[in-house]
Amino acid sequence: MTALNKHIKIWSIRLFFLSQIFLVGFGSYFYKRPKVNLGSITIVNPYYAQIANHSKDIPDWLYTVDYFTFIFVLSFGIILFMTIYYHTNKNIEEKNDKKSIDIFIRNIFIFLYPIEEYSEKQIQQQLKDLKGIAQTNHQKELLINTLRKVHSQTTGKVREKTDYLMGELKYRSFIKAYLFSPYFNNKLFALKVIADFQISGFEKHVLKLTKERNEVLHSEAIITLLKLKIYDSLLFLVALKMKLTVWDINVIIKTVQELKIVNIDYQTLINSEIPEISTLGIMLARLNNRIDFKSTIQKKIGSPSNLTNEEACIAFSYFSRNEKDYDFMIDKFELATAKAQFEFTNKIALISNKEKAIKFLNWVVENQSFTQKVQALTFLLDLDISTMNKYKNSNNPLIRQSYYQVIDINI
Amino acid sequence: MNILDWFSVLNNLFFIYACMLFAVYLFNAVMSVLELRKYTQKNKFVDYKSILSFEKLPSVSIIAPAFNEEKTIIENIKCLLNIQYQNFEIIIVNDGSKDDTLQNVVSYFNLVKVNRAFESHLTTQTIKAIYQSRNSAFNHLIVIDKENGGKADALNAGINVSQNQLFLAIDVDCIIEADALLKMVKPFMDDNKHEVIASGGVIRIANSCEITNGRITQVHYPKNLWAKFQVIEYFRAFTLGRMAWSKLNGLLIISGAFGLFSREKVLKVGGYDRNSVGEDLELVVRLRRYMHEVEKKKYRVAFIPDPLCWTEVPETFKVLKRQRNRWTRGAIDTILKHRRMFFNPKYGLIGMLSFPNWVLFEWLAPIIEFIGLIYFFLLLYFGLVNMHVFLTLTIFVLTFSMMYSIFAVFFEAFTYHKYKGINYLAQTIGLILMEMFIYQPINMFFSLNGHIDFYFRKNKNNWGEMNRKGFSKKTNDK
Numbered sequence: 054m055t056a057l058n059k060h061i062k063i064w065s066i067r068l069f070f071l072s073q074i075f076l077v078g079f080g081s082y083f084y085k086r087p088k089v090n091l092g093s094i095t096i097v098n099p100y101y102a103q104i105a106n107h108s109k110d111i112p113d114w115l116y117t118v119d120y121f122t123f124i125f126v127l128s129f130g131i132i133l134f135m136t137i138y139y140h141t142n143k144n145i146e147e148k149n150d151k152k153s154i155d156i157f158i159r160n161i162f163i164f165l166y167p168i169e170e171y172s173e174k175q176i177q178q179q180l181k182d183l184k185g186i187a188q189t190n191h192q193k194e195l196l197i198n199t200l201r202k203v204h205s206q207t208t209g210k211v212r213e214k215t216d217y218l219m220g221e222l223k224y225r226s227f228i229k230a231y232l233f234s235p236y237f238n239n240k241l242f243a244l245k246v247i248a249d250f251q252i253s254g255f256e257k258h259v260l261k262l263t264k265e266r267n268e269v270l271h272s273e274a275i276i277t278l279l280k281l282k283i284y285d286s287l288l289f290l291v292a293l294k295m296k297l298t299v300w301d302i303n304v305i306i307k308t309v310q311e312l313k314i315v316n317i318d319y320q321t322l323i324n325s326e327i328p329e330i331s332t333l334g335i336m337l338a339r340l341n342n343r344i345d346f347k348s349t350i351q352k353k354i355g356s357p358s359n360l361t362n363e364e365a366c367i368a369f370s371y372f373s374r375n376e377k378d379y380d381f382m383i384d385k386f387e388l389a390t391a392k393a394q395f396e397f398t399n400k401i402a403l404i405s406n407k408e409k410a411i412k413f414l415n416w417v418v419e420n421q422s423f424t425q426k427v428q429a430l431t432f433l434l435d436l437d438i439s440t441m442n443k444y445k446n447s448n449n450p451l452i453r454q455s456y457y458q459v460i461d462i463n464i
Numbered sequence: 465m466n467i468l469d470w471f472s473v474l475n476n477l478f479f480i481y482a483c484m485l486f487a488v489y490l491f492n493a494v495m496s497v498l499e500l501r502k503y504t505q506k507n508k509f510v511d512y513k514s515i516l517s518f519e520k521l522p523s524v525s526i527i528a529p530a531f532n533e534e535k536t537i538i539e540n541i542k543c544l545l546n547i548q549y550q551n552f553e554i555i556i557v558n559d560g561s562k563d564d565t566l567q568n569v570v571s572y573f574n575l576v577k578v579n580r581a582f583e584s585h586l587t588t589q590t591i592k593a594i595y596q597s598r599n600s601a602f603n604h605l606i607v608i609d610k611e612n613g614g615k616a617d618a619l620n621a622g623i624n625v626s627q628n629q630l631f632l633a634i635d636v637d638c639i640i641e642a643d644a645l646l647k648m649v650k651p652f653m654d655d656n657k658h659e660v661i662a663s664g665g666v667i668r669i670a671n672s673c674e675i676t677n678g679r680i681t682q683v684h685y686p687k688n689l690w691a692k693f694q695v696i697e698y699f700r701a702f703t704l705g706r707m708a709w710s711k712l713n714g715l716l717i718i719s720g721a722f723g724l725f726s727r728e729k730v731l732k733v734g735g736y737d738r739n740s741v742g743e744d745l746e747l748v749v750r751l752r753r754y755m756h757e758v759e760k761k762k763y764r765v766a767f768i769p770d771p772l773c774w775t776e777v778p779e780t781f782k783v784l785k786r787q788r789n790r791w792t793r794g795a796i797d798t799i800l801k802h803r804r805m806f807f808n809p810k811y812g813l814i815g816m817l818s819f820p821n822w823v824l825f826e827w828l829a830p831i832i833e834f835i836g837l838i839y840f841f842l843l844l845y846f847g848l849v850n851m852h853v854f855l856t857l858t859i860f861v862l863t864f865s866m867m868y869s870i871f872a873v874f875f876e877a878f879t880y881h882k883y884k885g886i887n888y889l890a891q892t893i894g895l896i897l898m899e900m901f902i903y904q905p906i907n908m909f910f911s912l913n914g915h916i917d918f919y920f921r922k923n924k925n926n927w928g929e930m931n932r933k934g935f936s937k938k939t940n941d942k
Contacts, residue, residue, distance in 0.1 A: 111852055118860045125863035129870055133893065136874040140889050143881045205511075237505045245509055269506045300654035303518040329656065336519060364520075423583045424627055454581035461579035 059234040077124055084120050150195060156186055157199040165203070165214050180221050193227055194242065201249050219250045232258060237270065244273045248280035256283055263293055272301050279308050286318040287337075290330050297329035299360070306336060317341070323349050328358030335361065339368035347372040351381070355388050366393030370400045379404050383413055386421075394425055402432035411437050418444060418452060426455040434463055471848065478836055482861065488825055489868050495708035500769055500879060502711075512646040516550055522629040522652055523551040524645060524724070527622030528636035529615050530556055534563040538572050540636045543678025545602065549645040553604045555622045556636065560589075560612025569607055574599045580606070586620040586735035589613035594625065615720065616736035616743040623727060623735055631730070633744075635721040637776060639670055639680055644772040648724045651766035661751055662725045663766035664718030666702045668882065669695050670774035680774050685888040688779040692895055693903040695883075698777075699872035703769065703879075710767035714818035716752070718765065720744030722773035729754070740801075742794015749802050749819075756811045771880055785910050792914025795827055830911035862900055869896040 083089055087101040104116050160183045187196040204215040232243035232255060247255050262274035275295060278284055322334025323346060331353060338346045353365035366389040370382060382397045389397055401413050417429035433441040444456045515521065526544055530537055544554050558566045569575065575595035589611040597605055610621050619633055634640065652660045671691040674682035686692050709715040720743060733754045736743045748765060755763045778784040806823055808815040843849045873892050
């Protein structure tokens with residue numbers, strides 16, 4: 054019923070705006086005619102006589118200007134009314150919302166952190182009271198959102214209690230109505246609630262929403278599917294050929310870490326032809342310390358996608374363990390982005406073969422950009438101060454400057 | 465054709481121009497509604513704090529030029545230090561202040577001179593020293609002391625010293641919301657169709673607001689009449705104008721007081737133009753031109769409608785005149801420098817719509833308004849004014865202007881609702897009625913003055929002093 058009401062509301066609003074446009078259009082047609090016949094109804098223009106018998110000094114088009122002036126005055130009046138309405142209404146709404154949220158938080162906390170042992174009957178009464186406060190859809194939304202916030206900020210048993218509370222509130226039909234609502238915000242809200250409280254039974258519809266053209270709904274639906282844990286291996290991302298943003302990648306990684314998802318098909322993700330998915334796979338492999346995918350990641354170094362290339366370099370340097378890896382990093386140093394070069398230098402500077410490290414660092418000081426020079430000189434200060442000191446009088450002013458910066462900060 | 469025919473042609477031209485201007489305004493209103501709707505839909509449930517724990521986040525340098533800011537500099541830096549972000553540095557550029565700006569900062573934050581190396585990608589006045597703090601609490605604060613070279617020069621020096629991917633150019637006396645950076649970087653991360661090269665934000669007016677510890681704690685409607693007029697003007701400019709152009713990816717200006725840029729791209733185009741007083745507008749136009757001419761990639765200049773930055777606006781006729789004069793000179797300078805973009809299809813929508821809009825309705829509007837006035841008095845002198853027509857057209861313009869302004873006020877009440885109280889609303893409505901007779905003609909005069917200064921006087925690159933009252937007296941932090 055709620056969903057139907059929402060559909061009726063959205064179409065009524067559209068119809069209202071369309072009718073306004075129609076009225077303006079009809080008015081511009083009508084104002085220069087003596088009358089208009091609409092079937093059996095005749096509408097007489099009371100101003101026609103004035104227009105028809107206008108003085109010669111007044112041009113015809115001036116009546117068009119008059120007509121638009123009338124529209125502007127009317128619009129000004131309507132907008133002014135709406136401004137006053139929204140202004141006062143928002144003031145009241147903000148106060149009421151604050152009051153409601155305070156009550157919700159108080160009641161939720163009594164339930165989450167009871168000072169005494171409550172009987173089942175008392176618990177049911179508390180729930181009834183809580184539901185009693187949230188009568189309107191807006192209040193229900195506020196209550197669920199408050200609970201959602203508490204849920205996201207708690208762990209362990211308290212979090213489990215919020216899940217229980219959500220279940221006991223029996224808002225399933227309300228969430229369903231929101232999910233099927235024509236309003237974008239309602240859908241988004243429902244997806245957030247389904248994801249956070251891992252409410253099952255809506256998977257099919259959520260999957261449908263992943264194919265939405267609207268990118269926000271689309272990416273929210275992906276996160277929801279992920280949180281519902283029905284596609285642990287993350288392969289649905291590859292199957293659906295998802296074009297992820299850096300934002301999505303971050304959110305997915307955060308979710309994977311929070312839910313401690315382990316069953317991930319790294320190989321398929323890393324080898325995906327979609328650079329963003331490949332990047333996600335590489336980052337997840339690094340964060341979960343999956344060194345067994347080092348060679349797969351290595352192949353991604355030099356990828357045309359900057360994003361993939363950078364993450365592949367960072368992950369490879371993280372997994373590098375032997376001379377062969379270090380040589381590879383030295384060889385590919387110039388392919389790496391500035392951030393990845395920083396990671397490479399960090400790694401190579403600390404290898405056991407000091408001679409190789411010093412040679413590499415000297416090469417960086419002499420040939421690479423200024424930030425790399427500073428980083429390499431900082432390592433040289435520890436590894437070989439005499440080599441480092443030769444840069445004190447370098448002909449290259451940037452090397453000299455970098456030298457003095459390193460000395461100044463470290464000594 | 466006799467003289468009356470010529471008058472008739474002129475009449476028609478003025479009328480057509482006014483109708484086109486109204487059409488642009490209506491278009492702005494519709495576009496801004498669509499864009500704001502999209503923005504709120506996209507970000508309503510975003511938990512910005514979660515960005516702090518993101519794995520992949522761009523690093524940011526906040527660059528704030530300071531010139532004779534001894535009254536407010538400490539509070540302003542403290543406000544910047546409160547900004548929430550993972551990986552950022554604050555670079556204060558003392559642009560040859562003649563007062564105790566540098567000394568105050570050095571002693572308060574326990575700064576010492578450091579040998580910090582940097583690449584001079586951009587030419588600037590000599591950097592005398594770079595300071596960093598001994599106190600680890602301020603370890604991401606860097607202060608550059610340089611010879612005076614103007615705002616653009618100071619920003620360029622900051623860009624040279626910064627090492628991060630993005631830089632936020634701000635006016636040091638602005639009050640920035642703690643989550644401003646989190647909101648500003650989001651467009652750089654959530655668009656995989658375009659490369660985002662810059663993002664701008666809404667500037668709100670801080671006059672008469674309560675400020676505690678460098679934060680806006682209570683928003684008040686300004687007490688000063690000039691500032692009140694500017695509130696309505698800023699509603700129109702930011703909430704309607706810039707939002708609308710952002711919808712079309714045709715935004716040509718990011719306010720110099722608050723804008724986030726890709727450092728790499730800004731370096732590629734040669735940084736801020738040191739010879740322009742409208743360096744903010746000029747940089748965005750040059751960046752866009754570069755993207756079209758050189759990189760030829762899909763790109764976007766984003767705009768955030770959330771009120772993230774609060775600034776003190778001029779409260780006296782004299783200071784307002786200087787500011788508007790400078791804005792006009794900056795706009796003319798940019799338009800002339802990039803005139804080849806005007807109706808040039810090579811630049812896509814920017815060349816065919818944004819730039820012509822700027823030329824025709826931002827630059828030319830005050831000139832045409834002035835010519836219109838002269839023309840009217842001429843007709844009046846010769847007894848050629850039809851009073852009925854004149855009054856009808858005046859009311860037409862007046863009602864449109866009122867409708868547009870009230871829509872901007874409605875938009876604010878409907879969305880961010882920062883100003884409370886019915887008193888504010890009553891005053892605003894009153895001002896909307898008065899604006900056309902007081903504020904707009906005065907603004908036209910300021911703009912004409914800017915034109916005269918640009919073409920006929922030598923001080924076309926002079927900034928003029930911006931005397932600020934400062935917020936520090938309202939703060940209670942000691």
